[in-house]
Amino acid sequence: MQVSKTSFMAMKSYTYQAELLLRDYLLADPCVIYTSVLCGIVMCKMAYDLTQLISSLYFKAYTSLTKVQRIEWSNRGMSTAHAVFITIMSSYLVFFSDLYSDRLDGFVTFRSSNLSIFALGVSAGYFICDLAMILWLYPSLGGMEYIIHHLLSLIAVSYAMLSGEGQLYTFMVLLSETTTPGINLRWFLDNAGMKRSKAYLINGIGMFAAWLVARILLFVYLFYHVYLHHDHIKKMQTFGYILVFIVPLVLGIMNTMWFAKILKGLRKTLAKRQ
Template identity: 65%
Template sequence: MTSVENMTFKSYQDRANLFVKEYLLADSLIPYTSVISGMLACKMVFDLTQFLGSNYFKIHSNFSKVQRIEWNNRAVSTTHAIFITTISLYLVFCSTLFRDNSSSELVTVRRSTLTTFALGVSVGYFISDLGTILWFFPSLGGYEYVIHHLLSLVAVAYSMLSGEGQLYTFMVLISETTTPGINLRWYLDVAGMKKSKAYLINGVVIFISWLVARILLFIYMFYHVYLHFDQVEQMHPFGQILVVVVPVVLSVMNLVWFAKIIKGLRKTLAKRQ
């Protein structure tokens, strides 16, 4: 590459870096660019899964149209779950951003570029997934899924745009750690492996992860809210509702689903005795 070509390449590179820094990653635009990025990522994973399923999985050709959509959609939700769970665990338990003694700023209003971007990607996912569920309703999930996604979408979007309660939003999003196991269970089921050892192990993993991420962690979150309720009271009334009411509703739904998980696991274990 000649010196002229090097200078031309560097010029384009500098312009690209400037565009990313001043536009795509500008604080005022991050909520919107991150949401769009999340939706585009969902579309990309959906199409990639469709391609892989059609070309490398023989069972895919036997699926109905709705099953093919669900096959692709579960890959999208698994990808989102891995992404948001990793970031949430880091922010809640490893990062100093939300630690009590790390800043004089109220814990309920702390935010960063990373937190806003991560929440935006999650909003993009919930919009995409909710749209798919409604389009094929009720094939991909009943009213409980619609309610769950609507509550999650409103809570995450408000936290992203206002900057309030992001710590508690990430605590709730850690519950997405159960999603890969749930999706794997569906894949094993459609593959005719309900009697396999993998199916049993998967059921045990779902039970443990659900207990930790959707029961015990919610109890910890409510305890944290109780300890910092004086700060929660300084939030906008709508934010206070989202911090208290939405997790309560989700907790009830989690307990109902947990009862079904226990029932299913007991049934699976009984068949193996």
């Protein structure tokens, strides 16, 4: 009982210190932008190194990969970590928080908080790291479509973070990162020689469903929301106003093209299994 009480008090003390660190430093008004971007870069480095370490110890297929393939393997671990983080944050801020609720007075396009700025800063840090890796190893980690995707995402995220405008629509677009873990898992299974496994088929079906919801239907809802709140959007600065329409439109077209490829691949996989 004494040990349990001591452990509980120690855990409570650590929790309190973590809350103080979060409130007084990471989410403090003067520091939140800089610390959040730095946290995003550090998170990428940690996720990359951990993926590399764990894979070399527990996955035999990893050691047989080429140098470029091992870099991409670890890079996908990094993108998965970001996807999990930003999906949780975006889901909370868009669907569960009252920050962007229509029940509140004022323009929805001008609402922000230290938490929303922090989440965008972490995401900006990730896009900086990933874009740098794509350019450094071009075209091994992706072609021009990946560069366009990351540049648009980085510009939109940075603008929303620095100006405080249009954050709701930025988080709606970032919710599309929900599909990233499934895409990466498919690549892992493929390179591990498990293309004919049941896990590969289940992953393909799950990826199709997630893409349909997060990158097709959600974008349709985003444009509908923009239509309903156009009077709010008109109050934004010209650059922000353009971003609200251009970024989702371009990414929506790219998502539709990739969705067609996913559907084609799923059909081919199902045909082979039959």
